[in-house]
Amino acid sequence: MKPGVTGKQRPPRPVAKKPTLRRFHQARWDEPVIFELSVAGQRGVLPPEPESAIIEAVGDPAGDLPEGLRRKSAPALPELSQLHVLRHYARMSQENLGVDLNIDIGQGTCTMKYSPKVNDQLARSPKLSELHPLQPVSSVQGILEVMCRLEGILKEISGMERVTLQPGAGSSAIYCNISMIRAYHEAHGDGQYRDEVITTIFSHPSNAAAAKVAGYKVITLYPNADGYPDVDALASAVSERTAALLITNPEDTGIFNPRIEEFVRIVHEAGGLCSYDQANANGILGITRARDAGFDVCHFNLHKTFSTPHGCGGPGAGACGVTGEIVPFLPTPTVEFDGASYYLDFNRPQSIGKIRPGYGVAQNLLRAYAWVMSLGADGLREVAETAVLNNNYLLTRVLEIRGVSAPYAKGKRRIEQVRYSWERLANDTGVHTEEIGFRAADFGTHYWTSHHPFVVPEPMTLEPTESYSKEDLDEYVAILKHIAEEAYADPETVHSAPHNSTVHKTDQESFDDPDAWAVTWRAYRRKVLRDT
Amino acid sequence: MKRIGLIVNPIAGIGGRVGLKGSDGAETLRLALELGAVPEALQRGTSSLLPLSSMGHAMELLTFPLEMGETSARDAGFTPTVIGEIRAGATTAEDTSRAARQMSALGVDLLLFAGGDGTARDIWRAVRPQFPCLGIPAGVKIHSAVYATNPRHAGELAEMFLEGRARLREAEVVDLDEDAYRAGNVSTRLYGYLSVPYRALLLQNQKAPSPASEALQTAAIGAAVVEAMQPGVLYILGPGTTTRAIARQMDVPKTLVGVDVVCDGNLVAQDVNQSQLLTMIETAPAKIVVTPIGGQGFLFGRGNQQIGPEVIRRVGRENIIVVSTSDKLNALRAQPLLVDTGSPDVDAMLAGYFTVITGFAERTVYRVAS
Numbered sequence: 001m002k003p004g005v006t007g008k009q010r011p012p013r014p015v016a017k018k019p020t021l022r023r024f025h026q027a028r029w030d031e032p033v034i035f036e037l038s039v040a041g042q043r044g045v046l047p048p049e050p051e052s053a054i055i056e057a058v059g060d061p062a063g064d065l066p067e068g069l070r071r072k073s074a075p076a077l078p079e080l081s082q083l084h085v086l087r088h089y090a091r092m093s094q095e096n097l098g099v100d101l102n103i104d105i106g107q108g109t110c111t112m113k114y115s116p117k118v119n120d121q122l123a124r125s126p127k128l129s130e131l132h133p134l135q136p137v138s139s140v141q142g143i144l145e146v147m148c149r150l151e152g153i154l155k156e157i158s159g160m161e162r163v164t165l166q167p168g169a170g171s172s173a174i175y176c177n178i179s180m181i182r183a184y185h186e187a188h189g190d191g192q193y194r195d196e197v198i199t200t201i202f203s204h205p206s207n208a209a210a211a212k213v214a215g216y217k218v219i220t221l222y223p224n225a226d227g228y229p230d231v232d233a234l235a236s237a238v239s240e241r242t243a244a245l246l247i248t249n250p251e252d253t254g255i256f257n258p259r260i261e262e263f264v265r266i267v268h269e270a271g272g273l274c275s276y277d278q279a280n281a282n283g284i285l286g287i288t289r290a291r292d293a294g295f296d297v298c299h300f301n302l303h304k305t306f307s308t309p310h311g312c313g314g315p316g317a318g319a320c321g322v323t324g325e326i327v328p329f330l331p332t333p334t335v336e337f338d339g340a341s342y343y344l345d346f347n348r349p350q351s352i353g354k355i356r357p358g359y360g361v362a363q364n365l366l367r368a369y370a371w372v373m374s375l376g377a378d379g380l381r382e383v384a385e386t387a388v389l390n391n392n393y394l395l396t397r398v399l400e401i402r403g404v405s406a407p408y409a410k411g412k413r414r415i416e417q418v419r420y421s422w423e424r425l426a427n428d429t430g431v432h433t434e435e436i437g438f439r440a441a442d443f444g445t446h447y448w449t450s451h452h453p454f455v456v457p458e459p460m461t462l463e464p465t466e467s468y469s470k471e472d473l474d475e476y477v478a479i480l481k482h483i484a485e486e487a488y489a490d491p492e493t494v495h496s497a498p499h500n501s502t503v504h505k506t507d508q509e510s511f512d513d514p515d516a517w518a519v520t521w522r523a524y525r526r527k528v529l530r531d532t
Numbered sequence: 533m534k535r536i537g538l539i540v541n542p543i544a545g546i547g548g549r550v551g552l553k554g555s556d557g558a559e560t561l562r563l564a565l566e567l568g569a570v571p572e573a574l575q576r577g578t579s580s581l582l583p584l585s586s587m588g589h590a591m592e593l594l595t596f597p598l599e600m601g602e603t604s605a606r607d608a609g610f611t612p613t614v615i616g617e618i619r620a621g622a623t624t625a626e627d628t629s630r631a632a633r634q635m636s637a638l639g640v641d642l643l644l645f646a647g648g649d650g651t652a653r654d655i656w657r658a659v660r661p662q663f664p665c666l667g668i669p670a671g672v673k674i675h676s677a678v679y680a681t682n683p684r685h686a687g688e689l690a691e692m693f694l695e696g697r698a699r700l701r702e703a704e705v706v707d708l709d710e711d712a713y714r715a716g717n718v719s720t721r722l723y724g725y726l727s728v729p730y731r732a733l734l735l736q737n738q739k740a741p742s743p744a745s746e747a748l749q750t751a752a753i754g755a756a757v758v759e760a761m762q763p764g765v766l767y768i769l770g771p772g773t774t775t776r777a778i779a780r781q782m783d784v785p786k787t788l789v790g791v792d793v794v795c796d797g798n799l800v801a802q803d804v805n806q807s808q809l810l811t812m813i814e815t816a817p818a819k820i821v822v823t824p825i826g827g828q829g830f831l832f833g834r835g836n837q838q839i840g841p842e843v844i845r846r847v848g849r850e851n852i853i854v855v856s857t858s859d860k861l862n863a864l865r866a867q868p869l870l871v872d873t874g875s876p877d878v879d880a881m882l883a884g885y886f887t888v889i890t891g892f893a894e895r896t897v898y899r900v901a902s
Contacts, residue, residue, distance in 0.1 A: 221897060
């Protein structure tokens with residue numbers, strides 16, 4: 001018998017055990033900027049020359065273009081074949097840690113959740129994607145019906161009299177609200193001297209920003225040890241100059257202000273209006289309503305709570321709810337139903353006008369409508385309950401980790417998110433929060449550290465919405481726990497992370513330096529390549 | 533090749549563990565050693581150097597002999613260039629100043645010093661205001677904003693600065709009158725400013741605002757105050773970089789640690805004391821513009837004692853304008869502002885919420901502790 005050959009069958013080779021923590025490794029393609037791939041003369045599509053019969057019939061196809069619309073020279077676009085374009089973007093997609101890849105609970109305040117793909121299919125259907133906002137209304141009855149129905153649903157969720165779906169995003173919605181508030185005061189003869197807006201430091205920063213853009217002076221309140229401002233602080237800020245209170249509740253700390261009705265009362269007594277930032281309403285859907293707490297206006301980010309994708313995943317969409325007193329000031333047009341058909345009402349003399357072109361981000365309105373309809377009223381409440389349960393489970397587990405704490409409202413539960421602090425770990429080990437976020441990338445997840453304003457030291461904000469399972473949360477906690485232990489035992493490994501990413505470190509200083517930014521090819525050539 | 537200076541005040545902090553309020557003065561030191569105090573500043577100096585050890589041969593470390601830096605440097609694995617002479621076991625404040633002067637003359641890219649408020653003062657006396665310095669906290673009293681939050685952070689910040697990743701800003705040198713302090717009377721002075729590297733993440737655990745944005749913020753505060761100024765009213769400007777921004781907007785000079793008075797766009801008086809202020813406000817309406825002293829959050833009674841209780845009482849609470857960058861308020865971690873004017877009833881009058889100007893058309897309400 002030859003060596004190595006036996007009569008018995010060979011036992012199967014043992015399969016290597018999966019590691020406890022996932023070892024993520026990002027692709028590195030050293031992919032150039034697409035402009036650098038350009039080869040003169042390369043084309044994706046070569047349209048045929050018009051046939052002679054066509055030229056005879058219509059002349060030069062471009063001949064009808066007015067002189068002023070014709071380019072003097074060809075656009076400076078990259079020249080590539082279809083395959084090269086496809087390969088370029090496929091490679092770029094691998095140099096990423098996208099929303100569908102990681103346990104995306106580290107982008108607290110963003111309300112990352114699963115956006116069902118079937119809703120994307122609906123939104124991409126040519127029935128919707130080929131519509132144009134300037135089509136005759138008789139030809140867009142379907143999407144107008146969806147908008148009307150969605151408005152009805154959001155009215156019920158907020159308790160408000162009307163809802164506009166026009167804003168293109170959250171900040172746009174807040175700007176819409178403060179514009180309506182300004183129009184209201186002007187209509188009541190108060191506009192001249194009501195020039196102050198009150199907000200809180202942990203409200204979404206867009207509130208202060210939108211109020212400033214609208215020309216208001218902004219007064220910001222700080223929290224007490226419970227995590228929300230004292231009533232006395234509000235009382236000392238309120239006066240006959242108060243135009244409005246713009247407030248988020250629960251705030252970005254996940255703490256619900258239980259005295260919110262008192263806040264609203266104090267502002268109302270001074271003649272101001274109250275605007276409820278419900279960009280993230282994920283913890284209160286079907287549980288509290290803006291109108292029931294006395295608010296005059298509110299807004300939702302449909303791309304947060306209502307599951308239409310975020311940021312690079314798609315455009316945002318905002319919705320503003322208002323009481324009867326504010327209805328006259330809604331942006332034009334409103335979508336109306338006369339019993340037979342849907343129409344757009346432009347005849348609104350007190351309206352603030354348009355917040356953006358068109359009448360809403362139609363694709364996202366359809367996605368939001370589909371999401372709500374798939375859940376039903378009970379389902380929406382279940383979303384909130386699951387999100388809050390997930391968050392408090394996560395809070396309990398995270399606080400078991402060495403070096404982390406949850407500032408404010410010690411020992412109390414939170415609503416839908418928590419702003420944690422790694423201050424103790426940073427003092428003990430010299431490892432800072434952003435480094436922990438980077439190290440998490442080695443395990444296939446991450447968290448961001450953009451927590452304006454930076455009041456909580458060494459912050460980390462986690463928001464585990466209803467989409468994440470207990471196993472997801474446990475995996476995330478295990479990663480954080482591993483990194484915290486590593487910070488104490490071997491800080492250098494954390495300092496030098498991420499180890500397996502396409503790009504390891506970026507210079508944060510330059511993020512604040514407009515002179516260093518190069519967000520276009522032209523700017524890149526000028527600033528980086530020094531190619532003038 | 534980068535050059536870094538290290539000065540350790542070996543007796544800094546020695547009074548703290550044995551219950552003395554500070555370590556300044558030969559008598560205190562003798563008492564502390566008798567009580568069994570152990571110097572900790574050397575260890576702290578070593579800790580601060582550890583983050584720099586990766587820069588290794590790319591850096592020259594300049595220091596004073598033995599316990600004034602050499603020991604800490606060698607413990608951290610450095611082979612320092614030792615200059616100067618000391619009497620081991622009997623160093624004084626003058627040694628600190630002398631070391632700072634020599635290092636400044638020889639030229640270092642950054643001077644690290646381990647100590648407390650007294651040490652910061654000794655350094656401040658010795659170097660020009662633009663000279664890059666950074667404090668390693670080792671003293672009993674750390675009220676000065678020139679110190680990093682802990683020794684390791686000092687080292688990290690130093691490394692960032694040497695690599696061009698942190699820029700300089702002016703930070704306060706504040707110190708107590710120690711004789712008065714040990715007698716139970718707290719009195720501080722704002723002595724001046726040193727240029728320290730700044731990355732807020734390490735100094736105050738905030739997002740790093742670039743110096744440009746801090747300068748813009750104070751300029752915006754200055755513009756807001758100047759825009760609201762009324763004719764014929766005396767504006768008493770307290771010390772600090774934020775109030776200096778107001779004077780800059782008016783294009784008048786401002787003493788950084790003094791109290792100046794402006795009116796109708798003009799400088800009326802510079803570096804005034806309480807009795808001069810009392811005389812001035814007898815004949816004209818007045819407003820006080822103050823900013824909390826960085827880090828500790830004192831609105832009155834630390835660094836601006838010239839604006840004494842009688843001045844505050846006569847000017848009136850409603851005529852006090854509080855200005856502050858939001859970063860400075862954020863650094864207080866929700867602690868209220870403090871006052872210690874020396875008059876309990878004026879302190880009581882100041883308690884409660886103030887509107888604080890934090891930018892142009894930006895304010896907050898912030899509480900003064902009762």
